[in-house]
Amino acid sequence: MKLHWSPKSPYVRKVMICAEELKLTGQLTLVRSVAAMLKPNPAIMQDNPLSKIPTLVLDDGRSLFDSGVICEYLDDLAGGPLFPRTGAARWQALRWQAFGNGLMDVLILWRNEREREQPITVLMDAFELKARASLAQLDTEAGALEAGAFGIGHATLCCALGYLDYRFEAMGWRTLAPALARWYAVMRERPSIRLTEPADG
Structure with missing residues (x-):
């Protein structure tokens, strides 16, 4: 493939x-x-x-x-376990996947706008507001993320947080979402997360 x-x-x-x-x-x-x-x-x-x-x-x-x-x-x-087939676990996994995708969409649009010669302030402010609100919500869900089996939702949220580190380091998101940061610190030790860190080149 x-x-x-x-x-x-x-x-x-x-x-x-x-x-x-x-x-x-x-x-x-x-x-x-x-x-x-x-x-x-x-x-x-x-x-x-x-x-x-x-x-x-x-x-x-x-x-x-x-x-x-x-x-x-x-x-x-x-025949993997990343997409639960039925029940509440499936909808939670798909919701976290959608949440992570949505946050990545916001961050990519925010970065694109930031790179423009004359960024539009109202757009920049809207993207930052959405990112901060998303982090606040995810911080309240850190316990559920920790308790759940690793799946597509966990993978997607790790990608969003990794992109924050890669492109928005100055934001200091860990101070905004300390419980989420603790969960992500554990996730970063997982081989699949460690081996796929974003990189230049």
Whole structure:
């Protein structure tokens, strides 16, 4: 299987965390791919007309995207535990996945706006407000995260917090969400999290 991949993308990291957890990394051929908002990548577009990563190309030529679909495919392929099948555990896992995805969306838009020559202040303020409110809510859920079995929700939230460290270190999010920070410190010792830290290059 071919994976359009980048060491910086939190969504690609989510897929790689799942692959590590499921012992599937050896089945993936990583193709370094740059997906810029203003410069569609023809190589990615051959497999995904949206020019977005991650995109997984299966051995039969079919393509899967986005990260949630790819992660669920890998979990199904391996008969894994990352997506609970029924009941409250399933909805909690999917909710945390959606929460983490939403926070990553906010952070990426915030960073893009921050990099503009003349950032729009009202947008910057809105992104920061949403990020801080999300951290406050997640801080109240740290106990539930700690008590639950590691799954897609945990993986996604780790990616969001890792992206905060990578792109918004000055925010000092750990002082805003100390219980969440303690949970994340434990998660960072997990091999799948440690091995997929975002990096330049």
